[in-house]
Amino acid sequence: MRYFTLCEQAVLALSLLAIGFLLIDPFMLERAGRLSDSACDFFKFVTDLGRSHWMLFPTAAILVFAIVMRRRHLGFRNEAAYGLMISATGFAFVSIAGAGLVAVLLKNILGRARPKLFDTVGHFDFQFFAFESDYVSIPSGHATSIFAFAAVIGIFWPRGRLLLYTLAAWIALSRVLIGVHYFTDAVLGAILGISFPFLVRDRFAARRWLFEYAPGGGYRLRAPRVQAWLNWPEAVRRSQAHTGQAAAGRPSRPVSFDGRLRGA
Structure with missing residues (x-):
């Protein structure tokens, strides 16, 4: 079976990205503007599930708790149990927070205009290193966080991956339907969110932290x-x-x- 070369993969990815920018983004923005008020209210509720706060704060609290308890309760079994807890929560925190940090950096470096500026500058306006709230559209931070969360849970619980990624897709799509991101913003955020935890898992496995080959x-x-x-x-x-x-x-x-x- 012949696989695509790296150059062929790059051409295919750029072609799909161009289609997204030129055709899908304006179409989805137009359709989002036609949603009823009740549908908009529903997706505004759904979109808040993509915030990283509810994922990171409990994870950090459990991580600190496990570190403290491991030092206070010595013994092979306790040490192993708390060590597993530290590894698992550490993996989750690094994966989700790391993906979110990369998304923030990319947002400010690329500086794509948000959909609310579509009528004035269009959907292909980039102000590199703008560091302005109106120019941080790509990638979607919510999409990145929720897909990173889904990837982390899916790694631990493979049988639930379909459900997790489906829910994450709807949450990411809500960013498009309420008009704060373009479709390609959400897609690239999803790709980043999925990819980063698997990179972290590879680094953990190389050190035999929680995972192994x-x-x-x-x-x-x-x-x-x-x-x-x-x-x-x-x-x-x-x-x-x-x-x-x-x-x-x-x-x-x-x-x-x-x-x-x-x-x-």
């Missing part, structure tokens, strides 16, 4: 009991035992992150 490729949590509690696919949990068998000289079947046996 699975046999034959992919990633998995280092705690089998947590896998069972999160209802991970049985094939992934069996791979823990397979690792031990491989170490003893018995062959094991490689398992990918999503729980499918490779080569099956």
Whole structure:
């Protein structure tokens, strides 16, 4: 099977982005302006779910709590339990906060005009390094945060990914439907929000923090009991035992992150 080269991928991505800018953005803005008042009120309520405060503050509080309790309650079991809590909440905090920070930096560097300026400057006006509230449209911070949150929870709970990403998509779309972002703003925010936690997971796995590389490729949590509690696919949990068998000289079947046996 032939895969796209990096150059071909870049051309395809730029083409899709151009289509979004030239066709989809003005169309979605026009359709958003035709929504009823009740629909606008509903999406204004939905859009607040994309704020990062309710994701980061509890996560930071749990992280601090676990660090304090780990120092006060010594013992192998307590240390392991609080260590797992610290790793999990640390991963979530770094993923969501990091994605949000990158979004803020990109917003101010790119300086795309918000939709409310469409009638005066159009939808393709960029003021690089403007650092003005009217020129921080791309990427959508709400879309970035909610998709980062969905990616983090989806990494821990793979069976819930469809539901999580569907909810995140509606929350991101609400930014478009209430007229504060263009469609491409939300899409690029979603891409950033999804990508960043997976980059963080890779860095964690390289250091064997919370995650590790699975046999034959992919990633998995280092705690089998947590896998069972999160209802991970049985094939992934069996791979823990397979690792031990491989170490003893018995062959094991490689398992990918999503729980499918490779080569099956």
